[in-house]
Amino acid sequence: MKKITLAFLLSLGSASLAAAAEQNAQDIVHWTPTTWAEAQRDMPKGNAAAGEKLHSTLFCASCHGAKGESTTNNWPSLTGQSVAYTYKQLLDYKNHVRNEDDRSHLMVVVAQMLSKQDMADLAAFYADQPKPCPNGLPKPAPSLVTVGDPKRLITPCAACHGANGQGGVNETTALRGMPRDYFIRTMNMFREGHRNNDTFKGMSQFAKPLTDQEIAMLADYYACTEQSSLAPQAKR
């Protein structure tokens, strides 16, 4: 916990609580493929046990679930995400690259307290947990997932997020078992440009042409509420 104490002491004190989450748009540095590749090379080796301790002492569980498996419709599951994904999101919060609404505002403040080692530890812990939705996604998959829509230049979701929604080889989100409301909120945020931490608009360009109905349908598909042991209230 020494690192965290240090981060606390170095932070700007009481008036910075609100200010910590606000930064001028021109000061925010977005990723390029080169800088992101460098950041990954620079990532310390994560220690899952240290990550579990941070998960508890930083109260992550109060929103994301006892081990990071969200049991509500509102908050994302962290289990099953790749190390690269979690590490990048935490870096993005810390650097104000991701700050799309009040909820992420809270994460921006939390991330200020984390060192790169802390972030790698947390990422290792969540990647170690059992994946949500163990029986897999519903069948058949919607055509948007498997073939996309060439007319609107929409690449199939599975191309980046995996045929089983398990996430990509790199920092792409694992979507399998993602709570429905969070999925819809996130897609709307990408569509409207409030969330823009996707390198080279890798997500937002495909979110923009989607209709509300399509987003809701994809949310249902990836939430896989029928098979999952997630929140029973999410059953529809």
Place this chain on the structure above:
Amino acid sequence: MDTMNRRNFLKLTTAATAAAASFSAGTAFAKDAAHVVVIGGGVGGATFAKYMKMYSPETKVTIVEKNKEYQRPYGSSEVVVGRLDMKDITISYDALKNKHGVNFVFDTVTGVDYDTREVKTAGGTTLKYDRLLVSPGVSFDYSQIPGMDSPEAQSKIVHGWDAGDQLLTLQKQLEAVPVDGTVVLIPPPNPYRCPPGPYERSGLIAQWFINRGDKNAKVIILDPKNGFTVDVTMLQAWNRLYEFNLPESFKGYTAEERATFKKYDKPGKIQWIPAAEGGRVVKIDADNKTVECEAGVFKADMINLIPPLKAGKIALDMGLADKSGWCPVDQKTFESTIHPNVHVIGDACIAGQMPKSGYAANSQAKVAALQIKALLAGQEPIEPAYQNTCYALAGRDDYGMFVADFFRLKNGVITRDEFARYLPFNASDAQYRLSAVYLHAWMNSFTQDIFS
């Protein structure tokens, strides 16, 4: 209100009903749609109305509330120290009306007839209900404090415990405290609204003195109790931040924990005199700003008295309270054990081990909405679960703490699950800071949960 008056209050409707036109606001509803009338648009009433409409859109829900806008009492001590304006704690009812389809009657309730199930307002509206939900908040009882029984004394020494202009009065009184001055703060006896609140306010005032560069100004807490919710975290924080000396009589720490406390040569910016050391107040002189307690007489530049509390006046008038001044209910459904078809939630009800807090009222409201939905459909009530979290600041804006509880019904009584409730004694600085972040985030999300 004495018995005679209460009888008049209850009879009023019966006499007036025949003449009054019945309320017809919800014409869009089918004639046989159930109607739930809610008295009081605070945390309990507003949460209930919103969730009742979400759980049961076909049910007609009408809130009777005297104020057109809501001022939230939770977190309102930040107005006293100027961190927030009144507009920051003022909330519109528009979303409940326009988005959730809740009817509003902005009026004062003047009578209720339990036989015909009618509520009557000062403006002449009569509301017929299938179920009545009363969420009246608290009222203040000055009768036990000699010197405070006159309106004049009560206008000079205010509580600021129910939002409203009293917060601004306290703000002005605080600004008028001279350099090196003394504020005496008097918390109420149990049970009362917002258990950590009086102590958080004390810390906020001590910090306000520091921020204005005042080295010797202090807050003296004269307490009728020997402990309070979050005391173990709060007293430790004060010892670190405000040269607070731990009273010898306090029993909340182990010997090892106690040994970590600093001892200061003179009383610091906060002094806490618990009941065991003579903190119980016996008399207040509002004109001369002196407080006599069992330990002696204190001269103050400002007195903030939070007197003993009871259920909101409307609940007393409606005959829903027992001798304790609070409203007994079936703790599974919050239905009054005195009058059937009437439910009481929030600060006013007796809810087992649940504290009187906004969070608790919000949790009770959600349970009550599910239960009333079931009861209206002729079904059995569900097996409920309840929760509460109270956040508080030590004073400084980046030093927070909390108590978090889950409750279940055991033998008809709302009973706390036994888990660690507080931050650990050796919590990290990051945890205190995060608790403060959570406090402010909670203010926003909680308000949204109720009113958006």
